[in-house]
Amino acid sequence: MTRSILVGLAGFLAGAAVLLAGLLPSTLRTGQVVPADWLMPGALAIAALALLARRDGRAPSWPALAIIWMLATLPVMLLILTMASRVPWRDLALLAAGFLLVALAIGLAVRRSPAILWPCLAVVLALTGAARWIAAERDGAQPAGGRAPAVAIMSALPLQGAALGDRADPLPDLGARSPLWRALERRLALHPLDALDAPGLAGVDRLLLAQPRLLAPAELVALDDWVRAGGQVVILADPLLHWPDGRPLGDPRRPPLTSLLDPLLAHWGLRLEPAQYDVDADPVERRLLDDGTLLQLAGASRFTRVGSDVGSDGARCDLAEAGLVAQCRIGRGRARLIADADWLHDALWTHDPGHPAALAGWTSDAIAALAMWLSGNAWDGDSGRIWLIDQNRLISGLRAAFGLLVILAGMGAWMGRAGAHDARDGAAIKGRIVNKTGLYPDSA
Helix, strand or coil: CHHHHHHHHHHHHHHHHHHHHHHCCCHHHHCECCHHHHHHHHHHHHHHHHHHCCECCECCCHHHHHHHHHHHHHHHHHHHHHHECCCCHHHHHHHHHHHHHHHHHHHHHHHHCHHHHHHHHHHHHHHHHHHHHHHHCCECCCCCCCCCCEEEEEECCCCCCCCCCCCCCCCCCCCCCCHHHHHHCCCCEEEECCCCCHHHHCCCCEEEEECCCCCCHHHHHHHHHHHHCCCEEEEECCCCCCCCCCCCCCCCCCCCCCCCCHHHHHHCCEEECCCCCCCCCCCEEEEECCCCCEEEEECCCCEEECCCCECHHHCEEEEEHHHCEEEEEECCEEEEEECCCHHHCHHHCECCCCCCCEHHHECCCHHHHHHHHHHCCCCCCCCCCCEECCHHHHHHHHHHHHHHHHHHHHHHHHHHHHHHHHHHHHHHHHHHHHHHHCCCCCCC
16 A cells, blocks of 8 residues: 555656756746657656566566556646647657657566666667757758848847847847847848839849838938839838847937838828837737747737728738738839847747857747748748747646646556555465475465
């Protein structure tokens, strides 16, 4: 009885350790859900429980190994299904198959020769560690095939380098490119644009206009003409910028606190609504878009239409994501507008600014989505990353997973108790048979 309770408690603790250990490498650090993170702690838990389930030097039964496999697998799968932005069926199937192979290998090793267990476990851990290292070294911004699109960038944000006070270093390297620029230039041919005019826009395939300075009327006309002639532009207009900047508020080098593109927006039949801002609340918001894209916004607003659905000179804009995004058809060109610019700041899309193209450090889809929008390709919201939806879903998933753990641990304790009863009954029957045959007479 006592042993069965201890076995059930050990199973619960091992399953809980697997759940929490798998969250540490990626989910709690970057918000990515990587099922492979649970493989190594799960393999260790299966080995430990298989050794604990041995009784009187005998290997654990196959039903006991099945319970051990479920303890390591099912709560993890339930947690991932609850908190992930999309269901990673392939990764979950590989995780379950990996745990099954580990359980079978450990079961055979314990049955035939316990000494084989540790080399088998070492091989499993080495393979899982290599898989995690390869995943961490993946580059999410490799150059596309063929000629890279020429993208001009005009912005008052410090996209070419760090703004004063934007880093902990009081003397930042003024010649260094920002993480955003370094990540994008691996795929796109970037160059800064200081003024919007016909000569400057000539030869430009795509344009990124992110919280720019106040544009002269002639520049707005040149931009409108360029788009109508077939240009494609991504515009980030933020009504309340939260970009960190250590310079005084009156410094002319600071980016504008609010968007100055109202004349252009009104010409296209749009209006940028004021941001609803609570000074006591965290402005950062994890927004999962309808196509699966995850962006981390700060004080985002929305666009609304002005008057009819068609703006001046036939511009037509469709609103999406509750007004966060506007997609406009303007002559032969296209414009995609987002009512926030803070999501370009490296603190909102990477955990490792020193290696901005490394997928393992991404905390949102900002680079993947922006690169695809600027390249003119369709973006389906799939960067290969699976994201934690929010903290509430994580808590709900942990509660459900721990509840399932209690049930499975209870099943394991019940099976251990039933196995002990069977073993005692079998020993008693064997003793009666032996005594009855007279092979080993009673000592009395």
